[in-house]
Amino acid sequence: MITTADENFLRRAIAIAAHATTLGDAPYGSLLVGPDGAIFVEAHNTVRRDNDISAHPELKLARWAARELAPDTAARTTMYTSCQPCSMCAGGIIRSGLGRVVYALSTEQLIELNPESGAWPMTAQDGPALFDDARVPISDYYRP
Numbered sequence: 743m744i745t746t747a748d749e750n751f752l753r754r755a756i757a758i759a760a761h762a763t764t765l766g767d768a769p770y771g772s773l774l775v776g777p778d779g780a781i782f783v784e785a786h787n788t789v790r791r792d793n794d795i796s797a798h799p800e801l802k803l804a805r806w807a808a809r810e811l812a813p814d815t816a817a818r819t820t821m822y823t824s825c826q827p828c829s830m831c832a833g834g835i836i837r838s839g840l841g842r843v844v845y846a847l848s849t850e851q852l853i854e855l856n857p858e859s860g861a862w863p864m865t866a867q868d869g870p871a872l873f874d875d876a877r878v879p880i881s882d883y884y885r886p
Contacts, residue, residue: 744844751775751822752846758799759824762786770824772799774807774840777818799823800831804838817841825852
């Protein structure tokens with residue numbers, strides 16, 4: 743359920759996205775809000791500027807939270823973002839333990855506005871293979 747407070751924070755994420763374009767960056771913005779409603783950190787997309795495919799604001803905030811917040815605090819945060827997180831960012835959000843994500847535009851809406859944003863090719867994956875070999879370093883690490 744989206745509240746009035748959620749809408750206000752989403753407007754801030756949209757403003758961050760709009761400001762990003764004035765810097766020559768892509769129009770995506772995010773902020774991370776703590777349990778008490780205070781903004782912890784904000785970021786925008788810097789993929790082009792940094793020549794880094796992982797420089798999405800959602801992933802930046804997830805990485806920040808994983809480094810800087812205790813797990814119980816991270817679990818009570820909310821990320822507000824101008825667009826629905828991509829699969830790369832969603833994985834980072836899950837691993838960082840953030841409690842909630844609220845987004846303005848869905849992936850489908852983004853693709854309607856910018857069809858190229860949905861044009862990523864699928865990469866072939868083969869496996870699993872060599873289980874007996876591959877399990878050794880995993881087992882050694884987790885069960886010394």
